[in-house]
Amino acid sequence: MAASDGSEYFDVDIESGLDTFSRRSNADEVQRDEMELLWTTIDRLPSRQEKKYALVKRSSGSNGGVERTKTVIVTKLDMRNRSLIVRKALDTFEKVNIEADVLVGSRALPTLVNYTRDAIEHFLISLRIFRPRRHQLSILKDISSSIKPGRMTMLLGPPGSRKSTLLLALAGKLDSSLKKTGKITYNEYELHEFYVQRTSAYISQTDNHIGELTVRETLDFGARWEGEGFVGNLRELTSLEKENKIRPSPKIDAFIKVSSVAGKMHSISTDYMLKVLALDVCSETVVGNDMLRGISGGQRKRVNTGEMVVGPRKTLSIDEISTELDSSTTFQIMKCIKNFVHQMEATGPRKEVLKFFESLGFQKPLHKGTADFLQEATSRKDQEQYWADSSKPYEYIKVSKISKAYENSIYGRSLKSSLSIPFDKSKSQVSALRKRQYGVSKWNIFQACFSSEYLLIKRQSFLYIFKTIQVAFVGFVTCTLFLRIRLHPTDVVDGSLVGFSPSAGRFFRYMLVLFSIHQMALGLFRTLATMARNMIISNTFGSAALLMVFLLGGFIMPKEMIKPWWVWGFWVSPLSYAQRTIAVNEFTATRWMKILPVYALVFNIIVTLSLAYLNPLKNVQIVPASTTDGDGNQATPAKTDTSSKQHGMTLPFKPLSMAFHNVNYYVDMPKDMDLEGVSERRLKLLSDVSGVFLPGVFTALMGSSGAGKTTLLDVLAGRKIGGYIKWDISISVFKKEQSTFARVAGYVEQNDIHSPQVTVIESLLFSDFLRLPVEVSEKQRWDFVEGVMKLVELDNLKDALVGLLGCTGLSTEQRKRLTIAVELVANPSIIFMDEPTSRLDARVAVIVMRTVCNTVDTGRTMVCTIHQPSIEIFEAFDELLLLKRGGSVIYGGKVGGRSDILIDYFESINGITKMPSDYNPANWMLEMITPAVEERIRQTLQ
Structure with missing residues (x-):
């Protein structure tokens, strides 16, 4: 006898019941009676079958849009029903210390000689006849805090402060070779008492995805690995509801039951996460990669987050959320994550941090961002400018002293008091901490991997079919070469067709x-x-x-x-x-x-x-x-600005200016534009752009997205090999000749492309020996390279491997500084920079721009495209060339101290609103050149 699936319990004549209910005057009472009847029917089901059914409300077109309550089987939902349904852990860590036994200098390079030495040393150590000679590096020291549910906690620190290491420790993903002391607990459970990898999600700063999959398919693949997502919550909720004799909300009940189904191709959690992270608009778009165009960078960062939190994870450790994103996109992502945290109740008050630093004698300037101030107040080079205690002279306060002051403050004592009170394990939600290593069976894992691989093969079927035909054709032609040839004993035969x-x-x-x-x-x-x-x-x-x-x-x-x-x-x-x-x-x-x-x-x-x-x-x-x-x-490093200007400037050069007049750039119009009624054969990207770049003057090239900033920079630098260019460019008093110009100009690209298997100093020496004149002696070259390394603050990493981005070697901000240094060692007179602050945090961006300003002070001509800079970076520029969408010049001239010349110019235009106080002039300027503001100005003038 076949097992019952519970459907016979739903042989209830709802339509006839509705006829009876419809005679009542109160429509709400009719719906309540109908729902109560369906709930009673569900309660009659066996416990195993009860989880399969849920109630959803759906508008009925035949009844004039009246909502009807329907029963659905949660294991057999289509896209429409999933969209209808879509419409707590305490983390503490105390006295955490992490240390590593490391090799120092060139001995740590992964060369064949070092690898062989390491293997021999490990063998001798295992025999207890050799003691390793390694340096003990302290990575984290006495870190204590408490992270509460439903709150977002910012982990702030300068580059090299080991923020990522702390996140990896909290997520249970630390390298086993590291030595860890202290205690990390979730609801008073230590990490060895449950599987922290399934409880806490670590979201890396690099976005590694399969570019051929769509956003929905990527999240569905992650959801399948989570298994029965909220099945633990469902058991607890069901038992509590029966004990207290209450009816759950149909929406919540349906969502919990549907998300508890394992092994399905499409998950309700995916639809919910697409909605929360605002990815529903691009759910059917491929993610993309370097070779395949897909979603934007901000959307890819949200996909990275959604893929990890699509399951019932209770804590999120997000590493460098703003990497490669501008401020507006970062704010949008943080807003989405904030919605998720507060809705899902995932995880010293932020406003109190300034009071603590003020008690130490520091004061945040009016136009300074809080995050920038906090990072620079702990730096030896930047700390003095924020000293505000006139009662005593300034003396550098070490980080260790600041940490000690925090422990003795009211905030530190409060934290110590909260950590001393253990969490009551009886109040812990049973499903919050995962006790099983895997959420699904091995068979379901195989199915998920197989279906994903099959989907990729099917999506690239043309490639596989073409490759198969190509191999078959080559094999057939090769075989026919030996047809009807008499075989000799010395012949080499290959295959059945040849003997x-x-x-x-x-x-x-x-x-x-x-x-x-x-x-x-x-x-x-x-x-x-x-x-x-x-x-x-x-x-x-x-x-x-x-x-x-x-x-x-x-x-x-x-x-x-x-x-x-x-x-x-x-x-x-x-x-x-x-x-x-x-x-x-x-x-x-x-x-x-x-x-x-x-x-x-x-x-x-x-x-x-x-x-x-x-x-x-x-x-x-x-x-x-x-x-x-x-x-x-x-x-x-603790060096004054005066000394840093002297580094890297030991070789002579000739200051040069650059003037350009009526620069126009065209590209061919796409062929399919003819079908849309566009008669022009060429698309104009730059329109009559004129300007001048002077020695010792730092010029910013800015504009809204699509204004042609990088296009103009490439045209002026002679890097455009396609399209049609009309220009009049002169270098000082000479007509520009690209073959000569390339020897006096440098171009810092936005992408940091380096050889991964060489060290920092080897990268700089390679560029130096290729681009400097042969008259320069070897000693001068070495001195010049070392000076440039000090200028960009890479001298303490000169023996570090460059490595692969996001995998090994230098960090993102270190690679950016190396990119700038590779161009500086060529000793150029004119330097073009395309978004030099991209992928850098605020503090490192200021450091990089400060070293660039030191280069400008030597008399070099510096031009830089930049997007939404901070106040400190924007006011470092001497002049500004502002473009609007379409490649036209809006403003060209000086910025002025505190940007007063630029602000006075824009505020003098009718229809332009006054810049608010404590507002970034760069952001305000970009807001004033939007099409909406232009239309408002046009109406005002009319």
Whole structure:
């Protein structure tokens, strides 16, 4: 007898009941009676079947838009029903210390020599006959705090303050080689008492997604791994409702039940997260990557967040949320996350932080942002400018003293008091902390991975079909070369078409051998990559393994020619078994064929074990020989501005000016624009742009999005190779010649593109030796490079590997400073910079722009495109060239002290509103050139 699914309990004549209810005068009472009848029916179901049914309200077109309550099966919801439905953990940590035993200087470089030394040292250490000589680096020291549900907590600090390390520690993702002391608890449960990875979500600052998947598919894939999302909440809520004899809200009941269903292709949590993070407008758009155009950067950052929180995670650790985003986009994302935190109740008051710093003698300037002030007040180089206590002279206050003052303050004592009171575990929500390692079964994991991979193959079906036809055609042509050719005993035969036995069985065995060789090779290289965890070591051992497999496989050298001490390699090489299998396939011998699948199986098992138990790829950085003292000075050495101007300026150069008049730039109009009635053949991107850049003057090139800032910069620098350019450009008194101009100009790109396997000083020396004249001596080159490193504050990282962005090596802001330094070592007279502050936080952006200003003071001509700068950065510019959408000039001239010249000019125009006090002049200026304001000014003039 088939098991009942509970549907027979719903054989209730609702329509006839509605006829009876419709005779009543009160419509609300009719709906209540109808809902009560359906609830009673659901209550009659067995407990297992009760979870499958929920109530939703739906407008009925036949009844004039009247809402009707319907029962739905939560395991069989379509898009329409999911959209209808869509319409707590305490985290504390006390005295956390994290230390690492690190190698210092060039000894930490991942070279083959160092790798070999490390392997020998580890072996000797295991035998207890060698003591490692490593430097102990303190990463976090005595960190204590409490993070409460329903609140957003900002983790603020300058670069190098180990913010990411703290987030990784809270999320349980620390490297096992690090030494951790102290206590981290969730609802008084320590990390070893539950699976913190399923309770807390760590959201990386890099957006790593499959670009071919849409936003909805990306979130659905993440939701499938969460399994029965809110099933724990459902059990607790159901028991509480029955105990207290209350009816739940149909909307909440439907959402909880639908989100508790595991293994479905489409999740209700996805629809909910798309709504909360404002991603529903681009839900069917591919995410995209560097090679595929997709959603915007701000939307991709929200997808990164949504993918991690689509399940029932209770705490979120978001690392560098503003990376690569402008201020307006960052604010929009934070607003969305704030809505999510307050709705889902995920996780010293912010306003009190200024009072604490004021008690130490500091004062925030009127036009200074709070976050910028807090970061700079702990820096040795920036702290003095905020000193406001006139009763005593300024003396640098170390970070350790500030930390001690916080512990003795009312805020620190309050925190210590709250940490001393343990959380009552009986009040902890049972489902808040995950006690199972995986939310779904292995079969569901396989289904999720298989369906995702199948979707990618289907989406790229043209590529696979074309590749298959191409390989088949090349194979057919190659085979036909040997048709009707008499075979000699010395001929090399390859395949059944050229002399092998035409038996179908032997042919398919031959194809099986080739497939096994392919799988064995993939497994071999995956094994080397997952075990080495380093690109250099993987390539080294991969090449060696390939050489051994081919050389000792019996094909290049027969077994009889191999020396006795190398004969073991013949029996280990998988290729020897493949060769003998193909040879004896003609004689119907299959005993060798069983070896190759075993090799493929062994290699893939090793890959799986390596991925499961070895640490992930490490962010390899070189620790300088003189480490910092933890006072926040690693990014800003204690040097005065006067001394920093002298660094990197030891080589002579000729100051040059640049004047341009009526610069126009056109591109061909897209062909499909003819169908829309557009008659123009060319699209004008720059329209009669004129200006002048002078030596020793720092010029900002600004404008709204699409105004043509980067386009103008590329045209002036001679980097545009397409389109049509009309211009009149002169360098000082000479007509511009690009071949000569390229030797006196430098261009700092927005993207930081560097060779990952070289160090900082090697990158600068490579650029120096290629671009400086041959007359410069080697000593002058070295002195110049070292001066530039001090100028951009990379001298303490000169032996650090550049690495891959977001994976290894330098951080984002360090890579940006390296990009600037690579151009400065060429000793240019004119420097173009495209968004030099992108991907940098506010404090580092100020540091970078300050070093750029020092370069300007030497007499160089500096032009910089920038988008929404802070007040400090904007007032560092001497002149401004402002463009509007369409590539036309709105303003060109001086900015003035505190931007007074620019502000007076705009406020003198009829229809322009006065700039509010405590407002950023750059933001106000960009708001005043929007199309809406232009229309208002036009109406005022009329």
